Amino acid sequence: MIQLQALSKGYTERKKVLDHISLELKKGEFLYVLGGTGAGKSTLLRLLATEEEDFGGQLSLFGYDLARASGSTLQAIRRSIGYVPQNVRLIPDFTVFENVALGVSLAGSRVARAEVRGKIYELLDRLQLMNLRDASASRLSGGEAQRVAIARALARGPELLIADEPTGAQDFQNTWNVMDLLHRANISGTTLVLATHDRDIVRKLRKRCAILSHGKVMIEEALCSL
Amino acid sequence: MFALRLALRPWRLQPLSQILSLATLGVLLLLAGFFASLATALPELRRGLEGDQVASVFLDPSAEPASLDSVRDQIRLSLGSSAVSVEYVDADAFLAAVQTNQPDLAKEVAALGNEKDWVTPRHYSLRGTIGEKLVDRLRAIPGVESVAFSAHRFQPILENLSAIAWLSRVLFSAIVLAMVAVLILLGRLNSGIFSEAEGIVSQMGGSPWQARFPARLNPILLATGAGLLAGICFMRLSPWFAAKMAALSPFFAGLGTKAPLLSPPLLLGLGLLVGAVAFVLSPRTERTVR
């Protein structure tokens, strides 16, 4: 599903944020991306979400080499991905519901409207956003906006879910609501890449992990032992 | 559905610049409508004036009254199918014609007795589209003494009209350019709003077309809206415009009747067209979507 070979990425000439990283992820796997602040977690996740154009080495998603993928292939890849960016990126003057619905409609699913609506409502309900569904995204708190971005990614029913610190702005209750939803999605077949600082999560829900430091994967474990 | 919602975002986020642009485009379109009307109607009025010439065909004073009919038939023959009215004028007809408008002159002529035939010689008065060639043919008719022709009667006015029509075309083009410029500048103003959404849409798997479409739909909607407004205003204002132009000069009197003004739906079409030009010329937002 995901294959990185000697993947490098730098924003400036001198310093490489990611330095020859190699990783492989099979369909249905769950990977934590860990590391201190500035370690390059978000950079790696942006690469996986096809948000970065130039990089060194090889990156393939769903069996397609990203550097050589045509526009339509890239589009198809993006439709199969749910991405929760660290900076959430909602359309501020759209409502919560509209933001989520936009994500679903762009995934190109052929499900009936009423069914989509029902699915979105269920997700909003689980993420304690139901009473905010018609609120403008611009007036949400940081945690609320982050949960909307999670709902938007999950509602697409993605094959690959990339979540960049999705619980970074959540309280205890919501952290576990979010983790429960992500875990369920993973159990039902979604491949999951999750960047986090929260050791609590990693300890309670033990999965494979890769710890980044100075642009390299320092430790890689099949079952994280933090 | 989402494309429309995205395209209309600037109305929420920067309503003032949208409203101002709409008003500017509306006024410009209205002006463009008036100038286009002048540019199309004036040549029509010009043709009308060109077709309004007079020639007087003076008859040989010594000719028998009986030969008048044959001369008239010859004139008719020379005219062929051209739309020219032919009227016989002698002293009595002249007196009758003058009687109503200038009674003093009529009295003076009547007082001349038999000499009045000498003051107003018998002639045929021709009115319509008359060219030099026709005049030459008329001169050749036996029994015709001379032909007086007003070839250049309206020449200065014809030149004025074509100058105004020309000026109208220039102003019309300038206005169309200004409208495109307004839309492109507005596009630049809105590009921040659109590039943000463009990035989100393309990351979530939207096609380049889906990502860029809202930014381009916006000026089309705006220009079409302005076209609708301008069309309605034009419908209301065109009688007033025709009246003002007629007051400016009697030669504009036929504006709106003899020579029709622009049809208001054309302004809607012009708005749409200007929007489409802006659509084609609109710069890409900073983000290039692969």
Ligand SMILES: Nc1ncnc2c1ncn2[C@@H]1O[C@H](COP(=O)(O)OP(=O)(O)OP(=O)(O)O)[C@@H](O)[C@H]1O
């Ligand atoms: N667009 C950019 N231009 C220049 N440098 C950048 C850019 N984005 C990230 N960096 C640098 O790359 C490094 C890694 O950033 P990244 O956001 O991937 O870290 P992170 O591991 O996600 O950190 P955090 O845990 O704080 O989110 C940082 O030193 C950052 O300053």
Ligand SMILES: [Mg+2]
């Ligand atoms: Mg980060």
